[in-house]
Amino acid sequence: MPINKLLIGTQKNHQLMTKYKPIIGMEVHVGLKTKSKMFCGCPAHHFQVKPNTHTCPVCLGLPGALPVANKKAIDWTAMLALALHCTINKHSRFDRKHYFYPDLPKGFQISQYDQPLSQKGYLTLDSGKKINITRVHLEEDTAKLLHKTLKGKHVSLVDFNRSGVPLMEIVSEPDISSGAETKEYLKKIRDIIRALKISDCDMEKGSMRLEVNISLTGSGIKPYKVEVKNLNSFRFVAQAINYEIKRQTALLQQGTTPRQETRGYNPKLKKTFTQRFKEEAEDYRYFPEPDIPPMVFTDKDIAQWQSQLPELPEAKVEKLATQHQLPIVTARLLVSKPANYQYFLKSLSVAKKHKLTSQQLANLIINKKINLTKKISDELQRQTQKQTVDPVIIKKVISDNPDVVKKYQAGKISVLGFLVGQVMKHTQGQADPNLTQKLLLEKLAVKK
Secondary structure, eight states: OOHHHHTOOOHHHHHHHTTOEEEEEEEEEEEOOOSBOSSSSSBOOOTTOOTTOSOOTTTTTOTTOOOOOOHHHHHHHHHHHHHTTOEEOSEEOOEEEEOOOTTOTTSEEEEOSSSOSEEEEEEEOTTSOEEEEEEEEEEEOOOEEEEEEETTEEEEEEETTSTTOEEEEEEEOSOBOSHHHHHHHHHHHHHHHHHHTSOOOOTTTTSEEEEEEEEEEOTTOOOOOEEEEEEOSHHHHHHHHHHHHHHHHHHHHTTOOOOOEEEEEETTTTEEEEEEEOOOGGGGOOEEOTTSOOEEOOHHHHHHHHHTOOOOHHHHHHHHHHHSOOOHHHHHHHHTSHHHHHHHHHHHHHHHHTTOOHHHHHHHHHTTOSOTTSOHHHHHHHHHHHTOOOHHHHHHHHHHOHHHHHHHHTTOGGGHHHHHHHHHHHTTTOSOHHHHHHHHHHHHHHHO
């Protein structure tokens, strides 16, 4: 029976679907903005750079080339791990993860396996639910494949500029239950990383890439896991999860356990599709990287990383909510953009002089009514002027347009827009349209 027929929203079908519980885990890959690559001195910047110009024998995987680990990348990864309440492993090492793919010049990726930099952390959602973090580890990025048509032939080209860029991976436990929870989890991860200033998390540039593992559990279901790779927006992640829940539910209703596989996502069709069968850890033949010595960290190292942590997003939100009486939603919107948050704090005293409340100031910033590059006092003076409209101007516009006023009073409400436009003209566009309309209505009501 076709899947779409099984998904008809009947009461019976709904009862069947509620038998299954989604089990969702996330893998987040973040390109760190270090100056050099993970194991060599080549520039790590690769976006819109001429192909294959930021390369050397190390990141090209040439015989005899020896890697040297980037200390800054290690420090930054440890700092994020601490921000996510992870335990730093005092003994850690790099491993070789073997698989063949054209974008992997050595035939293996230097990553971490059984001794990662950190493990066992958590992130708390607004509901109070904790999403446990399995590990935060460090590896090198792959090269980039470009699929093009040249001289009438479909070809795949390889750009090695990205090969060897420091790549941090955050792996969660399968504690997430829905697409909505996933989006919240990812946004919080992104905001923490941006607060640490270790990556811009720009998904258009590939500096934050998302993979979701999803399965359904219930009575009599054999364990399995479906991975959806290469998702480049939070919205697509949620859509892919929602589709997979429906697809897997339909298969289970047919008595078929979904295959353990890796799937891609088509945002135009809002559907996932099969890419390959899912590999297991043993398929990668992990073994310790022989060319990089194991890493040993001390309590002093961990204390140093802890001391470098800035004020994190959750602490900022709490400050805005408790000290400045902002709603949590408003506080989060401010904090999500560091420039807005800093501008808000710097503007508070000036806003008070202009008789603007914290909420009004926050709204002006969030709604982009203020130019953050201009002097605070000038911007707030301009906004304050918008909060009032000279009653003389309102009176003049009404007296100058008696025919329009008669039409309004005769029931032609649409002419009110003309009167608002006249006030805006007299104030050179500085008057607030909503306030102007309110004042005109008050005056016109008196005229009746």
